[in-house]
Amino acid sequence: MKDPSKPLGDSLGTHKTQNTAEQTMERLIFSLSELEHLGQTLISGHSNFNHSSKTYLRITLGTLQIRRGAILRYHSTGQNLDVVAATPEEVFSPISVEADELEALLKHSFIDNTDPPKSLKQFFARSAKLSEAIDIRLWVPLKIQDEFLGMIGLGKFLARDALEAWEKELLTTLTHQISIAIAYSQMVEGIQSEKFRLFMLAESAPQICQLLQPEDAAEQVVQQAVSLLDANAGALMLTHTEQQELEMRYAFPETLIENTASQDNGNGLVISYGEDTPVSEEPTSVDVLKSVVKEGIPGHCLPKSDTLFGGKNLMAVPIPGRDGDILGVLIVGDKEERGGRITPFTDEDVVLLDSFAKQAGVAIENAQLHQEALEARQLQAEMEEARKIQVNLIPETLPDIPGYEVAGHYEPRGPVGGDYYDCLPLSTGHWGLAIADVSGKGMQAALLMATLRAGLISELSRAESIEQETLNQSSLYTEIANMAMILNSLLYASGTEEKYATFFYSHLNPETDVLTTLNAGHNPPLLIKKDGTYKWLGEDVGGIPLGMFPNDMVSSIADYEAEHVQLASGDVVVYYTDGVTETVNVEDDYYEEERLVEASQACKDEPAEGIRKYLHNAVMEFQGEADQFDDLTLLILRKQ
Amino acid sequence: MLNKFDIQIREAQEHAVIETTGYLNDALGEQLSEKAQELIQGGCVQLVINLEKTTLINSIGISILIEIIESLEEREGTLNFCGLSPTQERTFRMMAIAKYAGIFPDEESAVANL
Numbered sequence: 001m002k003d004p005s006k007p008l009g010d011s012l013g014t015h016k017t018q019n020t021a022e023q024t025m026e027r028l029i030f031s032l033s034e035l036e037h038l039g040q041t042l043i044s045g046h047s048n049f050n051h052s053s054k055t056y057l058r059i060t061l062g063t064l065q066i067r068r069g070a071i072l073r074y075h076s077t078g079q080n081l082d083v084v085a086a087t088p089e090e091v092f093s094p095i096s097v098e099a100d101e102l103e104a105l106l107k108h109s110f111i112d113n114t115d116p117p118k119s120l121k122q123f124f125a126r127s128a129k130l131s132e133a134i135d136i137r138l139w140v141p142l143k144i145q146d147e148f149l150g151m152i153g154l155g156k157f158l159a160r161d162a163l164e165a166w167e168k169e170l171l172t173t174l175t176h177q178i179s180i181a182i183a184y185s186q187m188v189e190g191i192q193s194e195k196f197r198l199f200m201l202a203e204s205a206p207q208i209c210q211l212l213q214p215e216d217a218a219e220q221v222v223q224q225a226v227s228l229l230d231a232n233a234g235a236l237m238l239t240h241t242e243q244q245e246l247e248m249r250y251a252f253p254e255t256l257i258e259n260t261a262s263q264d265n266g267n268g269l270v271i272s273y274g275e276d277t278p279v280s281e282e283p284t285s286v287d288v289l290k291s292v293v294k295e296g297i298p299g300h301c302l303p304k305s306d307t308l309f310g311g312k313n314l315m316a317v318p319i320p321g322r323d324g325d326i327l328g329v330l331i332v333g334d335k336e337e338r339g340g341r342i343t344p345f346t347d348e349d350v351v352l353l354d355s356f357a358k359q360a361g362v363a364i365e366n367a368q369l370h371q372e373a374l375e376a377r378q379l380q381a382e383m384e385e386a387r388k389i390q391v392n393l394i395p396e397t398l399p400d401i402p403g404y405e406v407a408g409h410y411e412p413r414g415p416v417g418g419d420y421y422d423c424l425p426l427s428t429g430h431w432g433l434a435i436a437d438v439s440g441k442g443m444q445a446a447l448l449m450a451t452l453r454a455g456l457i458s459e460l461s462r463a464e465s466i467e468q469e470t471l472n473q474s475s476l477y478t479e480i481a482n483m484a485m486i487l488n489s490l491l492y493a494s495g496t497e498e499k500y501a502t503f504f505y506s507h508l509n510p511e512t513d514v515l516t517t518l519n520a521g522h523n524p525p526l527l528i529k530k531d532g533t534y535k536w537l538g539e540d541v542g543g544i545p546l547g548m549f550p551n552d553m554v555s556s557i558a559d560y561e562a563e564h565v566q567l568a569s570g571d572v573v574v575y576y577t578d579g580v581t582e583t584v585n586v587e588d589d590y591y592e593e594e595r596l597v598e599a600s601q602a603c604k605d606e607p608a609e610g611i612r613k614y615l616h617n618a619v620m621e622f623q624g625e626a627d628q629f630d631d632l633t634l635l636i637l638r639k640q
Numbered sequence: 641m642l643n644k645f646d647i648q649i650r651e652a653q654e655h656a657v658i659e660t661t662g663y664l665n666d667a668l669g670e671q672l673s674e675k676a677q678e679l680i681q682g683g684c685v686q687l688v689i690n691l692e693k694t695t696l697i698n699s700i701g702i703s704i705l706i707e708i709i710e711s712l713e714e715r716e717g718t719l720n721f722c723g724l725s726p727t728q729e730r731t732f733r734m735m736a737i738a739k740y741a742g743i744f745p746d747e748e749s750a751v752a753n754l
Contacts, residue, residue: 196699196735232667
């Protein structure tokens with residue numbers, strides 16, 4: 001069959017001579033054939049109305065012999081009519097439709113553009129530009145039952161002032177077909193959109209759960225949510241439960257954050273949602289997010305109240321964790337429709353985003369757990385390295401000191417600590433005995449301990465030369481105190497306020513048996529006399545730990561001061577770290593100093609090595625099955 | 641990449657390649673549709689759409705791609721896609737886009753199979 005619509009269109013000027021009954025019949029048969037074809041295409045789900053609207057308009061105009069016209073499609077979400085096809089082709093702005101106008105439009109089958117009903121005068125005033133451009137004479141609302149779907153506007157009728165009755169009947173049939181096409185197209189679009197969304201939901205969940213880096217997981221969660229909801233923006237904020245804060249982890253697009261008032265915070269944008277945070281009367285987007293995380297329910301925010309992302313229509317849902325706590329908030333902004341219109345999020349959207357957020361929670365927790373495991377492995381490796389450093393700093397064997405016995409014990413118990421002891425020979429024949437406990441754990445503690453040891457050795461070698469010239473006790477006091485200040489300065493420069501070392505230094509002159517000591521915040525060593533009486537060394541003249549404060553502050557708090565004791569045969573000095581006295585048993589009791597005194601008194605007549613073993617066994621026996629978290633260090637000096 | 645927003649066209653004698661960059665939503669989709677329609681109306685009905693730099697597509701982007709396929713079908717043209725991520729490829733198959741358009745791993749094979 002030839003296409004009668006084109007010849008008709010081309011020969012409309014000769015309408016009168018060619019408008020025979022035969023031609024009319026041919027026109028009708030062609031139109032019906034075209035409509036059937038279009039109907040089949042629509043039913044196949046492989047077409048949409050916007051695409052076929054031009055053909056519908058061409059058929060309608062050709063069949064009714066009208067040069068100009070337009071088809072307008074109604075968007076219920078935007079409450080406006082969009083021109084989807086027009087002859088001549090031109091771009092027109094959408095025309096808004098008020099609720100009462102919608103009712104009026106549904107009541108009419110045909111509306112004369114020159115004499116519209118009163119209730120529609122405003123509407124036709126708004127559509128005047130389109131009416132003038134197309135020269136619209138007749139409007140036909142497109143509807144199925146009570147659902148308004150759009151309008152068709154028809155221009156000047158060729159060679160007649162009005163449509164004949166049979167033409168109106170034909171027009172009614174055509175508009176009904178077009179209405180069905182729109183309704184069907186809406187249904188197909190809806191099904192396609194839902195199919196896409198469900199597929200994306202099913203597809204994205206396992207994908208995001210496989211991501212191991214928290215940053216990647218955050219990025220994918222936001223992007224998938226944006227795509228899933230047809231939004232044009234999105235963000236993920238995670239909670240810091242202790243601080244009661246929400247922190248921005250990813251925003252899409254990047255300009256979303258740059259446009260906000262809090263741009264100086266960048267991606268680290270933080271919102272406090274604690275109890276003390278006042279909530280404004282008219283909830284802003286920030287208030288909505290606080291509410292979402294506190295109440296654990298979805299929230300919405302209109303553009304006028306969005307102070308966070310520069311005026312977007314927002315929907316936010318909580319991200320639940322495995323334990324039922326709220327991991328964060330997933331936000332999407334500005335849901336778009338075809339044509340770029342922004343449309344409100346629906347209840348179905350809330351359900352969809354909520355479902356996705358549950359998957360997102362699993363993905364985020366997976367990534368966090370992976371990250372924690374990775375960090376734990378790195379920490380473990382660092383601990384092992386630190387342990388090697390620490391063990392290498394502790395002497396494998398202790399020297400023989402004429403007239404004395406020395407024994408040492410170091411036992412790691414838990415994370416690497418910073419215990420240290422040493423017995424260093426001086427060129428004068430004197431000896432330097434040191435014990436220290438560096439705060440913190442791991443590599444930093446081990447390195448601080450290494451710094452302390454290096455500083456000690458360096459200072460002792462410097463002091464030796466001076467000592468040879470000035471051997472009196474007063475000079476020695478000064479020399480040792482100066483050394484402590486230098487070590488303090490060295491450690492302070494090496495670490496932070498949290499990194500410091502308790503330190504006890506003893507200078508032994510084996511010829512005079514004078515033990516000159518200095519305590520920098522360490523547990524006072526125990527001097528057990530041969531008769532069983534005891535004394536805590538450095539208890540009364542103790543300075544503060546090394547590296548905690550700068551030297552000028554140390555002077556104002558408590559200067560390092562040395563003192564001395566005279567040792568006699570059978571005297572024992574027990575140096576130890578707090579790992580000894582703070583050993584706990586299964587009843588959560590501490591070993592404490594009293595037990596150390598009792599044990600030391602019990603074994604004081606043993607050789608140094610025997611005392612070491614006895615004290616160690618005593619602590620172990622006390623400890624029983626209880627877990628310990630601090631290293632145990634002992635250094636025994638016994639005057640033969 | 642997603643924050644950028646661009647369309648590049650490489651025209652040859654018998655075909656054209658349209659390369660998109662960024663989120664294929666309504667805004668980028670409309671641009672893509674406009675460019676594709678210009679090419680089709682100009683008689684170029686052998687098209688390749690390269691989505692390598694478009695990792696994110698929403699349902700509106702999908703519907704716009706379907707419209708381009710329909711326009712080409714009317715003109716007995718051919719459309720091949722390339723540069724799809726595995727998810728995009730599965731999406732295209734599930735949405736029946738793959739029934740009416742070819743999917744190829746790279747631009748070279750997509751052009752060769754027009």
